[in-house]
Amino acid sequence: MLSGRVWKFGDNIDTDIIIPARYLGHTDPKVLGKHCMEPLIPGFARKVREGDIIVAGSNFGCGSSREHAPVAILALGIRVVIARSFARIFYRNSFNKALALLEADVYDAVDEGETIEVDLASGLIKTGRIEARAKPIPPFMLELIREGGLMSHLRRQLEEEGR
Amino acid sequence: MGMTITEKILAAHAGKKSVEAGEIVEAKVDLALANDITAPLSLEEFEKAGAKSVFDPERVVFVMDHFTPNKDILSAENCKTIREFAARHAIKHFYEGGACGIEHALLPEQGLVSPGDVVVGADSHTCTYGALNAFSTGVGSSDLTYAMVRGALWFKVPRSIKFVCTGKWQKWVAGKDLILHIIGLIGVEGARYEAMEFDGEAVGDLSIDSRLTVANMVIEAGAKNGVFRADKKALDYLSGRAKRPPKVVEADADARYRDIIEIDVSKIGPQVAFPFLPSNVKNAEDAGRIAIDQAVIGSCTNGRLEDLETAAQVLKGKKVAKGVRCIIIPATPAIYREAMARGYFDIFLDAGCIISPPTCGPCLGGHMGVLAKGERAVSTTNRNFVGRMGHPESEVYLAGPAVAAASAVKGEIAHPREVA
Numbered sequence: 410m411l412s413g414r415v416w417k418f419g420d421n422i423d424t425d426i427i428i429p430a431r432y433l434g435h436t437d438p439k440v441l442g443k444h445c446m447e448p449l450i451p452g453f454a455r456k457v458r459e460g461d462i463i464v465a466g467s468n469f470g471c472g473s474s475r476e477h478a479p480v481a482i483l484a485l486g487i488r489v490v491i492a493r494s495f496a497r498i499f500y501r502n503s504f505n506k507a508l509a510l511l512e513a514d515v516y517d518a519v520d521e522g523e524t525i526e527v528d529l530a531s532g533l534i535k536t537g538r539i540e541a542r543a544k545p546i547p548p549f550m551l552e553l554i555r556e557g558g559l560m561s562h563l564r565r566q567l568e569e570e571g572r
Numbered sequence: 573m574g575m576t577i578t579e580k581i582l583a584a585h586a587g588k589k590s591v592e593a594g595e596i597v598e599a600k601v602d603l604a605l606a607n608d609i610t611a612p613l614s615l616e617e618f619e620k621a622g623a624k625s626v627f628d629p630e631r632v633v634f635v636m637d638h639f640t641p642n643k644d645i646l647s648a649e650n651c652k653t654i655r656e657f658a659a660r661h662a663i664k665h666f667y668e669g670g671a672c673g674i675e676h677a678l679l680p681e682q683g684l685v686s687p688g689d690v691v692v693g694a695d696s697h698t699c700t701y702g703a704l705n706a707f708s709t710g711v712g713s714s715d716l717t718y719a720m721v722r723g724a725l726w727f728k729v730p731r732s733i734k735f736v737c738t739g740k741w742q743k744w745v746a747g748k749d750l751i752l753h754i755i756g757l758i759g760v761e762g763a764r765y766e767a768m769e770f771d772g773e774a775v776g777d778l779s780i781d782s783r784l785t786v787a788n789m790v791i792e793a794g795a796k797n798g799v800f801r802a803d804k805k806a807l808d809y810l811s812g813r814a815k816r817p818p819k820v821v822e823a824d825a826d827a828r829y830r831d832i833i834e835i836d837v838s839k840i841g842p843q844v845a846f847p848f849l850p851s852n853v854k855n856a857e858d859a860g861r862i863a864i865d866q867a868v869i870g871s872c873t874n875g876r877l878e879d880l881e882t883a884a885q886v887l888k889g890k891k892v893a894k895g896v897r898c899i900i901i902p903a904t905p906a907i908y909r910e911a912m913a914r915g916y917f918d919i920f921l922d923a924g925c926i927i928s929p930p931t932c933g934p935c936l937g938g939h940m941g942v943l944a945k946g947e948r949a950v951s952t953t954n955r956n957f958v959g960r961m962g963h964p965e966s967e968v969y970l971a972g973p974a975v976a977a978a979s980a981v982k983g984e985i986a987h988p989r990e991v992a
Contacts, residue, residue: 421761423957433638435646472696494761496794497765506712
């Protein structure tokens with residue numbers, strides 16, 4: 410069970426908000442994290458605590474394919490994002506980077522700053538007001554997260570083949 | 573059970589007789605692409621994974637188009653890293669300097685994409701190549717690394733929506749107006765995780781340039797890919813250009829679609845998407861009085877020859893309004909040269925436009941046309957998100973080249989007929 414403080418974001422939070430393009434020259438997660446969500450909440454990185462949880466509306470992560478987006482979120486110690494729905498490329502990138510995403514409609518049932526509990530395997534989400542169940546994460550994706558992401562999976566494949 | 577174009581291409585690359593929407597398959601990849609902002613993460617992962625070689629040095633493409641000509645030391649260092657990697661691994665298609673154009677205009681032009689291909693690119697607008705009857709989709713840097721090393725990647729087979737387009741096109745209306753109209757209709761997640769298949773006689777009437785524009789923006793409706801049939805026009809375009817023989821793919825008559833949407837293109841006028849979503853679409857003539865500071869005509873969406881031709885038709889003998897910067901960005905060196913040969917550059921320069929080298933530049937607020945606080949741009953690019961072209965309090969209005977050029981002349985958002 411993970412537990413963390415909630416940050417609420419609305420619908421269609423795009424990758425230019427999560428990490429503006431002007432920082433894409435950087436690959437260092439610390440630098441990317443520092444500018445995460447900057448256009449909406451200047452100084453977000455200073456306000457966030459390890460283990461906090463993002464709760465959003467629909468189509469979270471729409472826009473560009475930049476993997477810098479989940480990297481920036483993870484760099485702040487956020488391990489899970491709950492949203493009504495996720496954009497496709499962001500969804501893949503997040504699991505590839507081992508950032509867990511849960512699809513659930515809990516936006517209206519949580520308050521900014523409240524502490525909620527989440528169980529990834531079962532998809533159970535406990536807020537002060539309700540208990541909700543996220544769509545189950547496909548087994549293939551759960552396995553990716555357990556392995557530490559797609560690149561750990563590739564490394565293991567290559568080691569096994571002795572390439 | 574019949575299959576859609578997308579299902580057929582994925583089945584063929586997964587070594588299966590058939591696939592169904594929702595199924596997860598590992599499919600072979602014909603081409604893997606990255607650019608100067610996504611390759612660096614990808615190459616770091618390549619080294620960390622302990623990979624020794626790419627699956628095929630002729631099928632990995634690097635295009636240095638986003639922050640080039642290098643805008644700062646960091647972007648120069650990134651290009652250097654990629655250049656050295658490309659040399660070490662004998663990557664055949666490494667594009668920079670005078671050979672470089674905007675990736676999604678350059679690859680089709682260079683014949684690197686063929687019908688029936690599976691293409692992945694670490695850039696969300698990789699979906700552009702669906703215009704040439706390929707399955708083509710944007711991925712992140714990790715996926716790209718995996719594809720670069722294995723020559724394959726996992727895919728969830730998407731459901732398809734079919735758009736049947738009929739009717740005669742109005743003057744000044746082209747691919748950009750069609751796709752903006754459709755995004756306005758179905759919304760920014762109207763095709764989330766799905767394939768958008770375009771068909772009908774009005775699509776047949778569209779130029780290849782316009783089809784590339786339509787496929788380019790399916791991601792703005794959340795789609796995984798967009799795909800067209802390969803008709804005679806497409807095969808003529810590919811002839812003498814395509815590096816691999818086309819494997820034309822047609823949908824089965826009994827293919828299953830999530831929805832079939834009919835579009836009468838004769839009812840579509842020039843479109844404008846207002847901030848801050850590409851679905852916030854209005855008719856240009858209903859835009860009201862919106863003064864602009866900048867017009868951008870270019871990008872992977874609208875930097876092709878047809879787009880420059882349209883801009884030249886509108887700007888001929890006209891002047892850009894005082895106080896407006898009009899930036900024209902031919903998307904590739906070949907387009908640049910042809911536009912110059914046709915005399916468009918004289919028209920643009922006489923009008924007071926800036927002609928930029930090929931670069932993604934201002935589209936993503938990178939360089940060569942970044943907006944200040946409170947400034948507004950009309951742009952033929954693909955996204956009008958908060959801060960996309962610069963300051964978080966700047967605004968981008970998306971349109972085709974006809975509206976962008978007309979707006980540059982009028983100094984406010986305009987229907988082309990207002991200045992023509």
